[in-house]
Amino acid sequence: MTAVTASRIVGARIAPTKDGPLGPLSAGWGAAVEVEVPLEPTPLEVQPSAYVRTAWADRKHGATPSVRAAAAVAGGVLHVRLRWKALNPRPAITDNNVFADACAVLFPLDGKGAELATMGDAAHPVQAWHWRAGTAIPFVIQATGLGTVTRQAPPHGVSVEATWNADEWSVVFSRPLEEQGVPIRGGATVPIGIAVWQGALEERAGLKSHTPGWLTLEVPA
Amino acid sequence: MGTATSRPARQLAMVFDLNKCLGCQSCSIACKTLWTDGPGMESMWWNIVNTMPGGGTPRDVFSHGGGYRDGQPVPGKFPAQREYGEAWDFDQQAVFSGSERIPLHPRERDGSTPSWGPNWDEDLGGGVYPDSFFFYLQQICANCSKPACLEACPREGLYRREEDGIILIDEERCNGYRFCAEACPYKRIYFNPQRAVAQKCIACYPRLEAGVAPACVRQCPGRVRHIDYMDNKEGHPHKLVNEWKVALPLRPDFGTEPNVFYVPPLAPSAFNEGGEFDDTKRRIPAEYLREMFGPGVDAALETIEREREKTTRGESSELMDILISRDWNDLMGPFTQNPAELIRPPVTR
Helix, strand or coil: CCCEECCEEECEEECCCCCCCCCCCCHHHHHCCCEEEECEECCHHHCCCHHHHHHCCCCCCCCCCEEEEEEEEECCEEEEEEEEECCCCCCCCCCCCCCCCEEEEEEECCCCCCCCCCCCECCECEEEEEEECCCCCCEEEEECCCCCCEEECCCCCCEEEEEEECCEEEEEEEEECCCCCCCCCCCCEEEEEEEEECHHHCCCCCCCEECCCCEEEECCC | CECCCCCCCCCEEEEEECCCCCCCCHHHHHHHHHHCCCCCCCCCCCCEEEEECCCCCCCCHHHCECCEECCEECCECCCCHHHHCCCCEECHHHHHHCCCCCCCCEECCCCCCCCCCCCCCCCCCECCCCCCECEEEEECCCCCCCCHHHHHCCCCCEEECCCCCCEEECCCCCCCCCHHHHHCCCCCEEEECCCCEEEECCCCHHHHHCCECCHHHHCCCCCCEEEEECCCCCCHHHHHHHHCCCCEECCHHHCCCCCEEEECCCCCEEECCCCCEEEEEECCCHHHHHHHHCCCHHHHHHHHHHHHHHHHCCCCCHHHHHHHCCCHHHHHCCCECCHHHCCCCCCCC
């Protein structure tokens, strides 16, 4: 399906196949509408470290202009796919000064209310599913504000599959609808944020491209 | 748990006497065998001794930025692992079993010949013959009072212990961002690529908690290292740093207020044109020592020389007694417990 620029990701319902989960290049994605989501650099002034603010004052970050996003539900499992061009792929951490490409999707933990720009607050935590190239298991993290990220130990129900193909990353996060955590149920409309890190530019932590506000993820009934 | 801005209730400090170091790396090996033999730690040397003047570890150790200037953070670099020195392989098989007679060669992971490593230029030193000079510089994490590493981390992955000022990395919180390693001007933070976390000297805090001195202190055959809390007025660090003022911070211009101090090297006198010692001329250039140890180095050296001359005349000198430490236990402040006498749980690794 042709990508269109939008702030709404409408999930498709796809019949489960015997091929297993929906992978990054599965034909099943043809039934989903992929949208192009513009990204912006995160503001430097809110980075919670004077060192980072100083060291990056004259450096470019947030170099990913957009990401293509799609969602689908197959067999009771939500799949969210992100695709983007990497400047120079960094598929793994191979040295002290090498940083891996990464992406994440962010949700209000209670499905509503949290501020994306602040990564939530004490009363409104957020949860992210974070993939870093070279790792097979995603990090599920929670935050109640900038600099407060904590990791949730597996099992957390979230899985990830990633492929580097045709100069772009294609990453699929998957989670059963009924899993504990962010209330993603059939028929729900859930705020979602997206972030991408370009390892080649040493982007990490809060230095990234992101959606400055929530998008809407419509989960098929 | 202390924060970057608050000072801890107590501060542990160490003094390394550069006039006594043998360069034997017993401290390095004691640390290595105790703490950094795990996966991903093969090339780590939390304690390292380098010949100075020299490139250090990593190469050009003090030129990678970090620390503070005029109170503001200075951007830094985290050199590649080859600049520290990888854990080399050696072609023992070819040397011992091959038909050709070949010397033993180290190899990088990719098979190439190393171009740098720990104390790579150990046999160089400085000066021009006959006024050649060198000294050994020991480095560990200095548990700085203004820790650039701790302040650089955007997610509080490092913390300072209230009871002794030791700075530790919380490996559960560390996400491997490596801002800490960039910000440390002494480059004493390593990265574990297998676990994607930063790791560094922990001041042997489990030993301290059992009353045992850090391995690098206890294993030093040269009795180079003194340790105590800085608030102990009878402790060697307080005496040497605050009273005698002969122990100085390394590169104080980095602005991090380190808590490892150094008794600067005297070295023999320079030669005069007749080939005799000229006691009025120092062999190590004063400007180099000032760069390394700050403006207090001239007075410190004068004090050491003055006190040494007193003992030469047969007089007593508290300073010389401290620096010599005839009783080994005097070096270790409150940490004199013999680890061999501790009841230890069986090793289960």
